[in-house]
Amino acid sequence: MKNLIVRSTLAAILSSSVILPVTAAGADSDKAILNIAPVQRTSWVRNFNPYNQTTFLPTTNEYIYEPLAIYNPMQGGKVHYRLAENIEFNSDATAAVFTLRKGVKWSDGEEFNADDVKFSFDLVKANPALDTRAIWQRISGVEVLNSHQVKFTFPVPDSGAPIEIVRVPVVAEHIWRDVKDPVTFTNENPVGTGPLTEIERFTTRVYVQCRNPHYWDDSTLKVDCVRLPQLANNDQVLAAAQKGELDWFGSFLPDIDKTYVAKDAQNFKYWFPADSMVAFNLNLASTKPGNRKAFNDVHFRRAVSMAMDRNSMVNIAGYGYPTLNEYPSGLGAGYHSWNNDEVDKKFGQYSRYDIKAAKALLQQAGYQDKDGDGYVDNPDGSAIAFSILVPNGWTDWVNTVQIAVDGLQEMGINAKVSTPEATAWTSALIDGSYDAAINAYFAGVTPHLMYNTAFHSSQLDKTRMSSTRFTDPELDKLLDQFYSTTNKAKQQQTMGQIQMIVAENMPFIPVFNNPSWYQYNTQRFEGFFNADNPIAKPQPHPGNPERLLHLLSLKPKS
Amino acid sequence: MDFVLRRLGFYLIAFFFAATFNFFLPRLMPGDPITVMFSSQGNPLPVESLAALKATFGFVDGPLYQQYFAYLKSVVTWDLGSSVKYFPQTVNEALGRSMIWTLFLVGTSTLISFFIGSISGIVAAWYRGGWLDTILSPLSLVLQSIPAVVLALLFMFVFGVALNWLPFSYAYNIELDPAFSLEYIKSVLTHAILPIVSLVIVQIGGYLLTIRNNLINLLGEDYIVMGRAKGLSESRVMFNYGARNALLPSITAFAMTVGVVLGGSLITEVVFNYPGLGNTLFEAIVSRDYPVIQGQLLIMTLAMLSANFVADIAYVYLDPRLRRD
């Protein structure tokens, strides 16, 4: 869940840091310094431990620790090789050999080789706390074939494993083998393989990270340094952005055309491509019998879906930033290349707002107001009444749910909004102690991640993605099948079947895709990704490995 | 001395209560931050990973009494663990850094408002019914009832955004490194103006009214009339005879308001992105950073207790009747 509209909870009508003009920053004004705001924090704490997913600095991944490769979902999962030159599967996709690029050096001048890779994976295995991506569930062994080849073996045929493997940071063995506790190690002076490894300035308020003297891809890199001012909330980001102090950032900005673009239409721009899918969940295992009965009826679910005024959700609750998702499978525009057109033809009507049809559908299926309380009941007379959970403070979602409730109420369904704290919302979704909720799904390199975490029976109770408790043996089989081959056409076909089953059963009710927050400023740099130049996901934040591609494509304006 | 010792004993008890309360507070609430943080991570976290992480951050299960004693020990040794959100930063580091700023805000604004409030309260009472009294007394009451939030927002909007006179975010210009330089100090001061002024306005009315009312109640006292009859100058009678005595009860009130000021400061810091305890606490609350929350509550309680203790000592110092030999 990378790009929920960032919670704008903190106080300030509009807040700005009074920052000197960027050009005045530091004596090295001849350096190309890129001002980025990838995350919002109240203070910088010097921690460049790449395994510490929660607290490391946003310039650790990719910028210091270059990945082996980058998978680009926007290009249908295309591989951009970085430290690796090639990835080759064996015939049954139970192992893959990574061939490493020659001549790559660590920023301290030491040579990078296959031992570093094996060391890194062993490190993760030895310290479960570091294995936050659960990589050792996907792989069963790492073997150094020679100084430039590493072989990964998988417990089952898994052509998707490299996607996860390349997300594991590779660190320098000669540094890390002396680290006593890699879990609490803060790695204050990092040695990396990435483009920007030198910490030139560090305060709690701002830090500057500059060019790796030994970077293997030095000729492509045009940015000398990135500078990260500490910004605590959306309002501060906006204030800084309005002054043109930020070159590349990703934040929710209200009325962006008015508040940002209008200040300098020539240079201030944004692009919000579709990201993670947002859907309503009805808990098929609800503890309330009346609700459970209705939720398990696909007609009821379809009627609920048709009561969703998706356009208002996008335009009013979401300021028009999200991307409408009327795919009955929930696939969304981001994965359109995977789309099975048949699915939309067959079930598309159920994921479009049509309150009249919804009412008719309910009527047909026998839902009527039996007890005269003004709300429809099950055909057997048991009552339906539920609250839709939405995390408190996530304003755009709260408004979205309110719009949904308006539609449901109009249809005669007794639905309300409930806004527990995010913690309570998360745990309710994980353990299934809720009736209905709004939820967001993973956006992986392929749609497989979303479907697998949501509906594979092995995933039940593990994350909040499996919240609907919908499983299907056929679906399980198809999901397992998807990565058992490296054949793209076969995968496409499997994905088509998966979509069909999901759309037919409508276990979740997709409404829109979250926007990828991305704004940029062309006063000083050019080469930004945008709708006309859609190379990869454009956000600067650390969950997006493609940002390395983005960084490398930027160059100062002459 | 006896009095001071007795108060100290009370503060110990109060602190113990607060600490105990502090222990149970997060334990009554569902979920731990690790689970929450990782349940939305890219992949389901293996159980072993989760357990290992929990152990690292000190979220160990065990009988409640064991946890409690471990906690008490950590409080006594003031070893409050690490922040979850800003690991590996320790709670002490996080608090230490932000406390300085809060102390600066609260201290400066309290001193200013106590000084101005008391003096104008004394003058208002002395010349009761004069223009100062007629205007200031109801005005300060009204100001007192305006929430700190509203005031801070208003100030920020008017003087920061609309007029653009003063900086209204963070404690100093981030381009400067903290140093004992004129530039840095100037930056700190200009950045502090808006938060301090709004805090002063929130507080000043209270001081003004307390001391005014105290002094008015004293005006009929014989020793004040005697002071005047002695031919002493008006200001000498006003301050040495009137104010000295009227101040005594307001010292206690002064300590009481520290809590209110701390609260006001929290909000003001959040509004002005001031890097003090308020900001830290709020962020900790949002991210369920329990160690930091607990540390915050403890340190704020300590602040309250110390303020009260200082007030007690000041009281004994200023009121000879409490001094026992």
Place this chain on the structure above:
Amino acid sequence: MANQPHLDGTNSIKNTLEIKDLCVDYLLDDSEFRAVNQVSFNIGKGEIFGLAGESGCGKSTIAFAISQLLRPPAFISGGQILLNGQDTLTMDKRTLAATRWSKVSMVFQSAMNSLNPVLTIEEQFRDMFYRHKGYSPQESAKRAGHLLELVGISPDRLKDYPHQFSGGMRQRIVIAIGLALNPDLLIMDEPTTALDVVVQREILLQIHALRKEFGFSVLFITHDLSLMTQLCDRIGVMLKGELVEVGLAKDILHNPQHAYTKKLWQSIPAAFDHQLKQQQAIKQSNVVMEASV
């Protein structure tokens, strides 16, 4: 006293205090209340003059008016207060401040309350000495020590705070402060009400003796007519803001003229045998007088 201004061409001033037609009003919410109504009396040099009356009759108001200590809503609406021939009501602020205490000092009603609780006795001497005489702290401490001895308190208690003294001692300290500048007039506003009779007697005897020694005049205010008659040379009786009778103490006792004065005497029961008899006699003579009228 030779350089005192002369009044109306008279060569010397006989009276320390002359009050002429003094009126004091209190401003109420929508009216005025006359607390002192056209009161006139004189106090001669070295004389003890008593002002008797019940609570609210205006006797304390007069005391406050003399050195201009009244605060709003009370104001002096007429009359003159001549202190050594100078009208205190028309004095400018500076002269007034200089006059206070050096010419008129006061002993207040409540023995417990007339000393500032947060200052030492020495400091309360010192600020006054400094203001009027410019004494150094050492000088003032020395003087203060003498004064305390005069009222029978050990000078080494100068560093003590008021709460460390008993009520009687506090009142003596106030008297000592009151005599510090050799004033012409000492105003004593019910100085002994809060004290026990024995202490009261001790203090008043002391005042009586000091007056002989220093020659100041005293304005003595009390509701206790017996006490007043014992101490004072002359007495004025007040009723509801007006002075209804003035005379020598003896005359007030033996030959009261105003009905109110008589009533006051009648409401004091006799304590001793000889008083009982005397009262009996007065009663009879009144009966005779009334009969004759």
Place this chain on the structure above:
Amino acid sequence: MPSETENTLIRVRNMVKTFNTGKGLHKRQVHALRNVSFDLKKGKALALVGESGSGKSTVARLLTRMHHHTSGDVSYRGQDINAFNSHKELAQYRRNIQMIFQDPYGSLNPAHTIYHHLARPLFTHGHVSNEAQAKAKVLELLRMVELDPESTPSKYPHQLSGGQRQRVSIARTMAIGAEIILADEPTSMLDVSIRLDILKLLNKMKQEQGITFLYITHDIATARYFAEEIAIMYQGQIVEWGDTSSVIDDPQHPYTRLLLSAVPDPHISFSESAEAGQALLDQANLIREQSLAPVTKVLQYNRQHFFTEHEIIK
């Protein structure tokens, strides 16, 4: 010791009261009363005279059982008052023994009308059963204390003068139906001209209704006016007691003499005889010190006049 008669309502023998004050290291015992003995006889007034702090008010508080005495025997009509433990017994006892307080401004509740102050005890003690009766009785009480029965009941305490309030207090004790009244300086805060009226009223109650009084005062003159018997207290001990006239006109104990010498006498002017009593005053501290010592012996001066001797202090 005082002689006993059948008319004795309250009999106090060797009453001792010690208070514990201070905390911790400053814990101290204060001996408020030391072996106090006296009788209250029906229809008579005993004046308890002393300086402030002599313990005279403590006596009243102990008699009303607001506090318990530390030791000694106190009996009401032969019954030990410490034995009244149940609320009912205590109520029975207190119905008979009531107090009039010194401060007329503090003894009436500013929030209630005079009617409330008088009617409440009537109901509480079952003297009346309905409003009409209560009204009539209140009027009667007000007439008895010479207050205007028409306008007074609806007034609030702040609308009355000090003397009027004290009359209401007296009426209240009547409403309860007390046969013993402990009057704690009932006139000391009143204007001189009113004092005698109040005393006259009390006197009338004593004579006409046979009410018994313990009259606590520091004013010798009113004691003489009102009380048949007098007891002089100093620092928790009674040092001299007996017939009022005998004690006042012929004092035996040095402290009594000191006290009496200090009583203002308009006939003895300072300027004429400033030295009057000066000899005694000069010894004041010595006398005080001696009188503070425990009593060792009681001497009888005449049939109804006793005084004490004290431990000799070096």
Place this chain on the structure above:
Amino acid sequence: MANFFKLLRRNKKVSFGLFIVTTYLLIALSAPFITSHDPNDRVARPHQEPSVENVFGTTRMGRDVYHLFVHGTATSLAVGFGAGLIIVVIGTALGVSAGYFGGKYDEFVSLITNIALVIPQLPLLLVLAAFIGEASPLTIAIIIGLTSWAWGARVTRSQTLTLRNKEFIHASELACEPPWRIIFVEILPNLSSIIGLNFLGSIIYTIITEATLEFLGLGDPLAVSWGTMLFNAQNASAMTVGAWWEVLVPCLAIAILGMGLALLNFGIDEIANPRLRTFSGIKRFNKRIKQLRAKQAASSVVQSSSNSKEVAYHG
């Protein structure tokens, strides 16, 4: 009653405060009659300026600010009065009982009260509200009520202690009134101004605190109250996008009500202790003095006072 009106006329602060508070009360009570729809309905396009249809404009969500204000008034007042009631009841009960009964019980209550006083309020409330989650105005009222009684308890206790030693209480005890009657009939009426001050002060405190909590996003975002109005305005960066009305309306609503209650509070204080009055007579006083001086100056030419009154002078 007549006295009451006389008092109002004389004390402009009280009457002005009373006017404000009454107006708010009227708005709150008549909310269903002076609004036409649910305040959460989206009735217009987002951020419409104040106009005839939407007198206070609309919010980012297209809700009518006037409707939000009216219903918010009801919520805020209910929360304020509710918490005020809880605070007053707990504070008075503890304070009076501790002050009256004294002894070990008093020591215990005082200890608890003093501890509650030295624990910082707002941070605690923030944490509590966050942990409870989805804190509705009712929940907020209850937690504020349950955590804010200490000041009232302390003041009431000390006042009760003073009363306890008043002679009229002794007299009631001697008259054998039962303790409950002494507390309720004899003591409580004399505490009315303290209780009133506590109540008004608590209302102000609660309304401010509720708005603060909600503003920080710790309340129930669906509740219609001034705090959530501020929170939503904040989230929509209303000031930045020029929708000043969305911020100004709740700000002024809170500030004006606060002012009204404060004036009322001040008035009660002045009535309870007339010495504290800001003495409006000073102007009159100065005028009167001036007149007198003028008159004296005029008459000083004519030799004064032949109209001395009759005084019996001896000798």
